[in-house]
Amino acid sequence: MTHREIMEALTGLLLAMFVAMLSSTVVSNALPVIVTDLHGSQTGYSWIVVATLLTMTASTPIWGKLADIFSKKMLVQSALVIFSIGSIAAGLAGSMSTLIGARAFQGLGIGGLTALVQVVIASMVSPRERGRYSGYIGAVFAIATVSGPLLGGLIVDSPLGWRGCFFVTLPVAVLAFFTLQKTLRLAVVKRPVRIDYAGAVLIMAGISLILVWVSLAGQSFDWLSGISVVLVGGGLALIAAAMYVEARLASEPVIPLRLFRDRTTALATGASVMIGVAMFAATVYLSQYFQLARGMSPTEAGLMSIAMVGGLLLSSIVSGRVITHTGRWKRWLVGGMVLVIVGLALLGSIDAHTPLAVVSAFMVVVGLGLGATMQNLVLAVQNNAAPADLGAASSLVAFFRSIGGSVGVSVLGAVLAHQVSGSVTEGIRGLARRGTISPEQIAEMQHSTGDIPKLDALPVPIRVLYENSFGDAVGHLFLVSVPFAVLAFICVVLIKEVPLRTTLAATADSDENVDQAADVAKEARR
Structure with missing residues (x-):
């Protein structure tokens, strides 16, 4: 490929990478508003992030292996479609569980984009010339990192609301899809590979069970309980099985x-x-x-x-x-x-x-x-x-x-939820004892102390209590x-x-x- 042909194809690849990077940073400042609007908890706040990380991590090596079997162009476009479907589902979500599921699906596409863009660039450019184009990747990463949180904040405060944070990447994803269709022309070079699906699934399943235990223990059930034993024991057993598969059975393991x-x-x-x-x-x-x-x-x-x-x-x-x-x-x-x-x-x-x-x-x-x-x-x-x-x-x-x-x-979210809940509960008792708030005001609170409230709707003493509790708890994190x-x-x-x-x-x-x-x-x- 000539330099011009490479730059034309690189435009579509960089747009795809920008979509993947921006999807992670643009939502960061929307999370408190999202969780409050969907009546979520601190645990839900954490899992909006964790769900994407888990599926992205599990799918990234699989996408890389698929690139040795199928058309790389088709795979990048497929990842864009998966990401877009996940983004639409997240933007339309009406509950925390739906949003977390959509974010997990979105993570599959993000994993594909982050893995395949590097694979395609390596297929187009020789190692000696690759450094010439790496600066463009760094620039895209920097732009997405810097602009994402600010752009997300502006969108949340606009008439689009927090749902706009999931829709804003769609036009860029569509543009990337058609740009790649027009400019990317790679020969399909296949090599025999064996994809370690079992290893990837076992690793993520084991880690997920441990994270579920960390997130919910102490709130939904006791730390020392039958459910805790099942979750921890199951998680460790799955991780042990994954290590056996990686060491003995997988010819091309996810984790060599x-x-x-x-x-x-x-x-x-x-x-x-x-x-x-x-x-x-x-x-x-x-x-x-x-x-x-x-x-x-x-x-x-x-x-x-x-x-x-x-x-x-x-x-x-x-x-x-x-x-x-x-x-x-x-x-x-x-x-x-x-x-x-x-x-x-x-x-x-x-x-x-x-x-x-x-x-x-x-x-x-x-x-x-x-x-x-x-x-x-x-x-x-x-x-x-x-x-x-x-x-x-x-x-x-x-x-x-x-x-x-x-x-x-997950761990820090559980620590934050536990500390804020305990501090707010104790603080409300103190306010009630001193007569600062009335029983009627407490009854009007439409949430538990483990939820993330809408501060503007709270009585002033309780709002101040929440602000102080969150400030102290984040410092402790x-x-x-x-x-x-x-x-x-x-x-x-x-x-x-x-x-x-x-x-x-x-x-x-x-x-x-x-x-x-x-x-x-x-x-x-x-």
């Missing part, structure tokens, strides 16, 4: 366990899980803090998110350029994790009365740390992997970061996240730095590495 023999891959994967917890704590629940603890509109909450995103973009760009120039990357990982730990600890001190300038400064610190850490962990793994394992090792880090994010959102960041820091420190390769390795070396990787894979299957 042999890669964990490499120290860098194992440590970077562990760090990615912990960073996933910290990253989603910062992005998902800060929006709730600004709207429920500080009384901001979704638009104002979107403007506040620029502080963290700006820090993330700055450090990712600067660290990337310096690493390219020097070939040294570990100092950025270590320094980035130090900033993440410090930033989370500082955010752990916030409450409903902390000056917004101070909160923004703390957010910048976390953003700077995440930007210097996330992508550079992938770089460290790629630099250490054999050429034959490059794709598997790279996807492994992203896979476990998504799992860490799913676990983090960041303190809970600090130990996870410390574990990630320990993993990063233990990684051995290998200077970045300046080539993809000589042909002989590459062939030797491929042969060695194939031998290891055969031995692992035995």
Whole structure:
């Protein structure tokens, strides 16, 4: 393909990637309004995010394998259709359960888009020329990350309401579909593959049962109960079965366990899980803090998110350029994790009365740390992997970061729900004892203390109580996240730095590495 043909096809691919990225960021500031409008709870708030993460994570490696069997163009377009159907269903949802189901279906399409865009670009462009076009991908990611929260806030405050956040991506998805139809022309190159459906299903089923237990225990049933035993026991059994399938039965497993023999891959994967917890704590629940603890509109909450995103973009760009120039990357990982730990600890001190300038400064610190850490962990793994394992090792880090994010959102959401519920219940009792509110006012509250209320409709004393409770609880979440960041820091420190390769390795070396990787894979299957 000529440069012009590549750029024409790349336009459709970048539109598809923009749709996938925007769908995650545009809804962040709409979540408090959505849950209030659909009479949801804090658990429902968490699962709107978790449902998409789980299906996206489970489907991403399957989409990659399908690309070796079917037309890549047809698969990207199919992912766009699935995403669009899920978006329409989410926008029309009349209940929390329907919305969560639609978000799970939407995640299937997002998984396809994020996986296939990279596969198609690799099919069009040689490795030597690929860096020439990677800047466009970075720019799209940055635009979606920066514009998503602000755009979502503006849409929620407009006549479109929160449902518009799900419809806004549809025109872009349609444009991407027809642009790809017109410009993308790839030969269908097939190779024999075996898709590890069993491994993907078992892994996600096991994790889902654990997350359901974490989300509902202490509210719908006791932590120590028969239901807890069933959920935890079932989840662990499914995960154990998944590990057996991955190690013994799957010829091309979703998680190639042999890669964990490499120290860098194992440590970077562990760090990615912990960073996933910290990253989603910062992005998902800060929006709730600004709207429920500080009384901001979704638009104002979107403007506040620029502080963290700006820090993330700055450090990712600067660290990337310096690493390219020097070939040294570990100092950025270590320094980035130090900033993440410090930033989370500082955010752990916030409450409903902390000056917004101070909160923004703390957010910048976390953003700077995440930007210097996330992508550079992938770089460290790629630099250490054999050429034959490059794709598997790279996807492994992203896979476990998504799992860490799913676990983090669910666990931290359960902690937040428990703390807010307990604080509000105790506070209402105190207000009643002091005569600040009347029994009639309490009776007028159309929700339980575990729900997310519409603050404007509450009596002033109860509204203030909720704001203070959310402010204190979100600050506590960041303190809970600090130990996870410390574990990630320990993993990063233990990684051995290998200077970045300046080539993809000589042909002989590459062939030797491929042969060695194939031998290891055969031995692992035995």
